[in-house]
Amino acid sequence: MHEATPETLAAIPGHHAAVRPDHVAMIHLGTEVTYAELDRESNRAAHALLAAGLAPGDRVAFLGMESQHYYEIAFACAKSGTVLVPVNWRLTESEVEHQLRDSCARLLFVEEEYRATVERIEADLPELKCVVGMDTAGRRGAGFLDWKSAFPDTGTGYRPDPAQPVAQMYTSGTTGLPKGVVLPHRSFFALGRAMDDNGLDWVDWKPDDKSLIGLPGLHIAGLSWSMQGFTAGVTNVIMRMFVAQDAVALIRDVGVTTTFVAPAMLQMMLAEPAASKETFATLRKAVYGGSPIAEELLVRSIEVLEADLVQAYAATETGNAVALLPMPDHIPGSPRLRAAGRACPGVEIRIVADGRTCATGETGEVWVRSPAVMLGYWNLAEATAQTLTDGWLRMGDAGHLDEDGYLHLCDRIKDTIIVAGENVYPGEVEEALGKHPAVAEVAVIGAPHPRWGEAVHACVVLHEGMRATPRELMLSLKGRIADFKIPVRYDFLDGLPRNSTGKVLRRELRDRFWAGRASKIH
Numbered sequence: 001m002h003e004a005t006p007e008t009l010a011a012i013p014g015h016h017a018a019v020r021p022d023h024v025a026m027i028h029l030g031t032e033v034t035y036a037e038l039d040r041e042s043n044r045a046a047h048a049l050l051a052a053g054l055a056p057g058d059r060v061a062f063l064g065m066e067s068q069h070y071y072e073i074a075f076a077c078a079k080s081g082t083v084l085v086p087v088n089w090r091l092t093e094s095e096v097e098h099q100l101r102d103s104c105a106r107l108l109f110v111e112e113e114y115r116a117t118v119e120r121i122e123a124d125l126p127e128l129k130c131v132v133g134m135d136t137a138g139r140r141g142a143g144f145l146d147w148k149s150a151f152p153d154t155g156t157g158y159r160p161d162p163a164q165p166v167a168q169m170y171t172s173g174t175t176g177l178p179k180g181v182v183l184p185h186r187s188f189f190a191l192g193r194a195m196d197d198n199g200l201d202w203v204d205w206k207p208d209d210k211s212l213i214g215l216p217g218l219h220i221a222g223l224s225w226s227m228q229g230f231t232a233g234v235t236n237v238i239m240r241m242f243v244a245q246d247a248v249a250l251i252r253d254v255g256v257t258t259t260f261v262a263p264a265m266l267q268m269m270l271a272e273p274a275a276s277k278e279t280f281a282t283l284r285k286a287v288y289g290g291s292p293i294a295e296e297l298l299v300r301s302i303e304v305l306e307a308d309l310v311q312a313y314a315a316t317e318t319g320n321a322v323a324l325l326p327m328p329d330h331i332p333g334s335p336r337l338r339a340a341g342r343a344c345p346g347v348e349i350r351i352v353a354d355g356r357t358c359a360t361g362e363t364g365e366v367w368v369r370s371p372a373v374m375l376g377y378w379n380l381a382e383a384t385a386q387t388l389t390d391g392w393l394r395m396g397d398a399g400h401l402d403e404d405g406y407l408h409l410c411d412r413i414k415d416t417i418i419v420a421g422e423n424v425y426p427g428e429v430e431e432a433l434g435k436h437p438a439v440a441e442v443a444v445i446g447a448p449h450p451r452w453g454e455a456v457h458a459c460v461v462l463h464e465g466m467r468a469t470p471r472e473l474m475l476s477l478k479g480r481i482a483d484f485k486i487p488v489r490y491d492f493l494d495g496l497p498r499n500s501t502g503k504v505l506r507r508e509l510r511d512r513f514w515a516g517r518a519s520k521i522h
Helices: 009-019 035-051 068-080 093-103 112-124 142-148 190-197 220-232 244-255 263-270 295-305 381-387 426-433 470-477 506-514
Strands: 024-028 031-034 059-063 083-087 107-110 130-133 165-171 179-184 210-213 235-238 258-261 285-289 308-313 323-325 341-343 348-353 364-369 392-401 406-412 417-419 422-424 439-449 453-462 489-492
Touching: 009 035, 009 068, 009 220, 024 035, 024 068, 031 035, 035 068, 035 142, 059 068, 059 093, 059 112, 068 083, 068 165, 068 220, 068 235, 083 093, 093 112, 093 179, 107 112, 112 130, 130 142, 165 220, 190 220, 210 220, 210 244, 220 235, 220 258, 244 258, 244 263, 258 263, 263 285, 263 295, 295 308, 308 341, 348 392, 381 392, 417 439, 417 453, 422 426, 426 439, 426 453, 426 470, 439 506, 470 489
Parallel strands: 024 235, 059 083, 059 107, 083 165, 107 130, 210 235, 210 258, 258 285, 285 308, 453 489
Antiparallel strands: 024 031, 165 179, 308 323, 323 341, 341 406, 348 364, 364 392, 392 406, 417 422, 439 453
């Protein structure tokens, strides 16, 4: 018996296996997996997880790039009641160790490229009871296939509630270590349901859509997008990692109709020699997020893609988009293009300053209320209480609502830097740079970058009488933080600007880079 409409990730494969079993669910490196196959193989993996001694609520981590097996594991977690913890393969050893330890992961799936990292830290992870190698010699994914092969391909019988946790995605603030954002099943259904119920096609799905997962499923944007595609029963096209040349080739050769990318990724694709109207002929919709779109990129995208463009505003904590800017608002020269969008159906947005709701046009902090928001931060009750207030989620962005209800962002209260779709948190970088013996104090900011959207810049004050070059500081960070977090520019200052309480005025450091721009979010 299958639910008429899936309400949990656990129900998706079985639902489509019953309705359209032979329809292709995934394409990866030329391999096609049907919905019937996805249902059977995720059932085997779910049984294997339970046989390994895991219980509902236990954390299951994945360290590797994407493949069809990653999504089989995601659905296996949903079918066994365990919680998926994707670990970004770009992270350093210490960053990986923190996420595995903090999540209390009981089982880890790891690809061969990252096995040595795990072997070095495994002894310091007392909660980790089992490590499953994804690969065997010369056979990618074969270790995972062998691990689950002896188990039945029938369902586990487990039926989770939509409010139960299913994924734990790591994010961070401007200070402290990354936090585990716990998301329930319902987070992945709220947007699609609301669009259907209100007859809107801002983000929509056709039965024969082929969806390119541009932003990886190791991030909430990619996981949310892919799960919406699976929920709709479309074909999901998977890349191990985003490479512009490969993405363009897949759109052309597979006939991709819809995708979700960061503007920087869109720019890289359009810069490819093969990019042309003919190459993108099948593409009907391109959703983008992470930063607004530059007008010159918009004009180029409209000209070459000839597809609807939709901007999405979200955060890991929201679980899904909370505002969208649909295609009719993508008009070159229009002030609407500077907006983040309008509240999605079922989502409320308010602007708050000094504990009160701001008037139209008045700037304050963006608060949202949505059925998709996180359950909380894993084992961080105080941080959860600071972010979730009476059902409202504090976004950490400053902005205002115009008279038509469009949200305009002007700054980041939390100072997050977004480099080609990857979040960089100044506190992490500052802590790492501060360990260099010559560094007395440091402030890390984001500055506009024509290719990546933003770039990481470090403003450094050295100890008196000590010297350090940008190259020396850069090399000191290698292996300590992920490469995309390492500053590309180092400014040496006599001191950092501070207010009367001693807090660094990061905005003053940023203003010289952002002067003349309407928004300090690129």
